[in-house]
Amino acid sequence: MPLNTKVGDFLNKTGSSSNYGVKYWHHIIFWGVYFLFNTLRWSGIHDDFLYSLKTNLIGFPIHIILAYFNVYFLMPRFVFTQKYLLYTGYFIASLITMLLVKYNLTYYLAGTDVWPEGPVETTSLTLGYAVQTMIGEVYVVSFFTAIKLTIDWLRESSRINDLERRQLQTELRFLRSQVSPHFFFNTLNNIYSLTLEKSDKAPEVIIKLSELMRYLLYATKKRKQNLTSEIECIQNYIDLERIRFDDSLQIDMNISGELNKCKIAPMLLIPLVENCFKHGASKNIGKMHIDMHLEVSNGFMTFKIANTIPNATKSRDLPTRAGGIGLSNVKKRLELGYRPNDYDLTIFEEDNMFNVLLKLKVI
Structure with a gap:
């Protein structure tokens, strides 16, 4: 099976429903709009569209990987099973891993000053850069997770309402059948x-x-x-x-x-x-x-x-x-x-x- 077919099946499976259905192209539109917004926003801050485009091209795959890893792997295995300490440990480890990946990719592909918006030129992995970068990742992951949980809640509420409606219809049919x-x-x-x-x-x-x-x-x-x-x-x-x-x-x-x-x-x-x-x-x-x-x-x-x-x-x-x-x-x-x-x-x-x-x- 081709890779794009597998990815499409995964995204459809993780976000599809007869109500509040989420298809793979919904994911593409979401990240595409978010990428465009972020690129334009940071180009204004840096006053450099090309640098903003480069850093977002580096950063967004990291955002996406971390967001899906959290929502579809960490949370089902640890949050939903109430293993909160393990979840916290794995999440922090994933943040540190992504920090190291992002720092090196930015340094070698975008520019040696990895934190232009910082107080001073940053060419090494400083504590301030690390904290700021991880906070940014947490923000993106939290935003994506909130959307996913909201859709899941709406889907589950719809499923429960549909089940209750079917049960009521069944009970009504039973009561009517009693009358005859x-x-x-x-x-x-x-x-x-x-x-x-x-x-x-x-x-x-x-x-x-x-x-x-x-x-x-x-x-x-x-x-x-x-x-x-x-x-x-x-x-x-x-x-x-x-x-x-x-x-x-x-x-x-x-x-x-x-x-x-x-x-x-x-x-x-x-x-x-x-x-x-x-x-x-x-x-x-x-x-x-x-x-x-x-x-x-x-x-x-x-x-x-x-x-x-x-x-x-x-x-x-x-x-x-x-x-x-x-x-x-x-x-x-x-x-x-x-x-x-x-x-x-x-x-x-x-x-x-x-x-x-x-x-x-x-x-």
Whole structure:
């Protein structure tokens, strides 16, 4: 493999990412701009562009070698493993090595006065020259290291955020997948009850169920669904329950507002409606009342549903039905799918009615 290919692979590997990606040509641009800036700056200080060009041509390979040696060799092996004394020792040794290399190259290639900006002519390796040169190297290495660490931090933050987002999406899909089997379980129970009674309503229930299945199979795959589709699903579910309970159930529905452009997480309201039947109608002896209001205004949907609280004494003797997800599922899905300021869920009892009030941003 050619040398330039190996260098390109190394630079891409050490600085690439789907986010905040750093390619080899980014390194070239960075050092090229830095070299040009430094050459022009020192040419003004020395009042000698040619000398500044020579010294920077000598100094910049040393800057680059020391910077990459520190970032990609010393820090991973010693700083990230908390071997700070070894890191300090190796770093100082590398500075001294680079000092000797730079002094000799400058002396023989640029001029015998290796420190023109110094207080006196410097033709030997003095303490002042050594300290000044090493401080300059530390400055360059620190600047490059700060950029590298910042990019790494941004990349890691992006990776963590992406991982959290994927985990949330997975959890949301899991919660949505819980709703469908739970919903079908209760609906099939209704059909079972009708078949035991040999009711003529069973075919109608099966048709309604097929419509619900069609909606659930496709709606739950989407992050957001049209509010009108969700309302149609609720209406189908209520129609099924009306068939089952006949005249013992009174349902009042009131829907208003501009619904067409509104979006909502699929199957978010169904568990709230389902709870009214599961914990209200199915456990109540006598008349049962469910009151549902849905209104869209100023980009927010207000959904209130209430059911009669069953008589505890009478409901004790009724068989317990398996389930459920209900309110806990709705709460979790709201937490994962919406920002805190985009919804408000209130649950309370009032006038022998169990109430759930949800205000949700739908535009």
